[in-house]
Amino acid sequence: MARRKKGNAVHGWVIIDKPQGITSTQVVGAVKRIFDAQKAGHAGTLDPMATGVLAVALGEATKTVPFAMDAQKTYRFTARWGEARDSDDAEGRVTQLSEKRPTRAEIEAAMPHFTGEIVQVPPAYSAIKVQGERAYDLAREGEAVVLEPRTILVHQARLLGQPDGDHAEFEILCSKGTYVRAWVRDLALFLGTVGHVSSLRRTAIGSFTEALAVPLETLRGFMHSPAAFEHLRPISTALDGIPALAVTGPDAVRLRSGNPILMRANLFARITEEAPDSDDLQGLTVYLSTGDGEPVALAELAQGELRPFRVFNFGTG
DSSP: OOOOOSSBOOOEEEEEEEOTTSOHHHHHHHHHHHHTBSOEEESSOOOTTOEEEEEEEEGGGGGGHHHHHTSOEEEEEEEEETEEETTSBTTSOEEEEOOOOOOHHHHHHHGGGGSEEEEEOOOSSSSOEETTEEHHHHHHTTOOOOOOOEEEEEEEEEEEEEEETTEEEEEEEEOTTOOHHHHHHHHHHHTTSOEEEEEEEEEEETTEEGGGOEEHHHHHTTTTOGGGGGGOBOGGGGGTTSOEEEEOHHHHHHHHTTOOEEOOHHHHHHHHHHOTTOSOOTTOEEEEEETTOOEEEEEEEETTEEEEEEEOOOOOO
16 A cells, blocks of 8 residues: 655645745745645755745646746846855855956946857856766865856846946846856956856746745745645646646546547647647647646647646645
8 A cells, every 4th residue: 555645735836035045945845844745846946145036836736847947037136346256146255356347338338248149157056967966066075167058048138226336236037047146257257357146036937926926934924824825826827828728527537547639620729729829739738627727737739639748646645
């Protein structure tokens, strides 16, 4: 007889306003305890010094984490000029100093070079794995960490202000895999100085915005209380932009068993309504639910069939 999982079968997303000085993993653990949930994960790490939107998935919502992680992200942050640090943020050790302080005109002239598709080398203090080890663990042990450059996309970048000559405040909208610390490091070097991130706040992950986020301490006050569930959002919240279809009872049974269903004319017509900009629907990901709105599966359209690749299981564990 299979052992029952510890905790309750809780499914959905909780959008946390992460406080400073705590890791993303610690936030996930706290949310899991508050809801007494069996399973939890998150969509995109925030460093301990960073604050803002941390999307925590509970139960079957963890199956939609990759879609949330692929979403665009918005950050507001402050660059500190004149000091390079080994972690590229305020928590690191100072490695280089510069007396150069860029003017507003210089910063604005440089920013187009750091907007659009750009190549950046991630910070040595990052969660990227090097031969099975986290880069930040190797860096803390004093090892020289060399990470491969990666192409990222900065959709928009704005200079918000300059509180003083040492600091500049920015906002960027960027793709998955973008490191704000690397962006500031490289911008500073381009401007003939050095720099690091002195404060960082994530304000959005896709449709998860800071307006939807609940402070972690507020949620702690609802430990094992029905009031906590007022902050639990549907699994489908992470699937903004993915075509959604309702399926019949028999189709739902087939899909939940991992079997495909035929793409009948009525379903095809509804998909084309949901995805009018798709010239080729082959390989399209579709979110399927029952007529009552209960999630069934994520499926791919291929050769006239909807083939499930993520099936939602709402058993009690």
